[in-house]
Amino acid sequence: MAVEVDVRGYSCPVPVVKTKKAMEENPGKELKVITDTQTSVQNVTRLGKNSGYKVDVREDGEDFVLVLIPEK
């Protein structure tokens, strides 16, 4: 099961802070980040890639779902 991080409604940089915290608390686990702004999608995607995750983004109605899969 992926660890879910719901950051809808939060503005920059809180989505990144919460995702980073989830990474640190769940090393090696898949994360599912739900957000509602393009800016957060880009910021969380960069964080994921810089932290060694493969990042998949899909739109879900008004929201975006990012699946972060550890590469190692």
Next chain:
Amino acid sequence: MNLISSLMSKKWIILFGLIFGTLGALAVNWGNPANMGICVACFLRDISGGLGFHRAAVVQYLRPEIMGFALGAFVTALAFKEWRPRGGASPIIRFFLGMFVMVGALVFLGCPVRMLLRLAGGDLNGLTALAGLVFGVIVGIFFLKRGFNLGKAKPMTNTAGSIMPIMMVGLLVLAIAVPAFIFQSESGPGSQFMPLIVSLAIGLFVGFGAQRTRYCSVGAWRDIFLVKDFYLISGILAFLAAALVTNYIAGNFGAGGIYHWGFENQPISHTEHLWNFLGMGLVGIAATQIGGCPLRNLILSGEGDTDAGVTVLGYIAGAAVAHNFAVATSPAGLNTWSIAAVLAGWAFCLIIGFTMRKA
């Protein structure tokens, strides 16, 4: 290879930073005040004065750049389907943080954008301020890591999201028509400006570019220390480099030029080092708590973010407070209440930082 792919992922923000920095330097040659080609804080302060919210006669003008930033972002957000009316994440706190951003900026005499332009124009007080800004950002990160946030925004109606863009259109109409109740400086920085159409065009371009790239001159430093992310800073460094090179090419340095290297006798600047440091430090912490620099909040207000809109109104109110209550400094140095206001701002941010922790 890694370096090349890293640069490629940043190519648009670097390109935008280069153009923005070039325009920021040239704006002075085209009519804006020295070392103030673009200054979001100063220009909002001039608008506050133009509307008569403060009566500092030398800094009153409805700067079309500001309307350009917000309206450029508005049109761009619509075109790229990023228009999202939203709000409700502690607007009252954002209003006051916005006021204190302005207090800090007007004690140093510049927002983080002008800070870099001052540096690119030889004003080394920009370095003191940069150190302060980074210090303030790091204190802000301390709170972010402890779970500080201003809560969740909720989706809002198009009507609510449109308020700030409509206000900007209104300001633009006033800037063009200049009815009798609008104040207009006859001397000083407020009397120095580019032709309206040029100011507006530059503003619209910057609004477009900053919306697409998420350019933020506080977020850039935050991301380095928070997540070792060098995306935003690459745009900032491009901005600084382009402004510096442009000033040399334009002949602004050297004999007959308007700029020289040093701390003393710089245009619209003073050498109160501690208060330049703590003033810009206040901008750093408050802007980190709000989530972005004044330019970034103007851009967001154009995207329908009403919390950013409230922050912008806080800047305008803060400018009025700074000039009405003898807080804003001048080239002569500190004003009666400059120190008290900066300390009050720091106290406010620290209290907010320790107390605002929502799940």
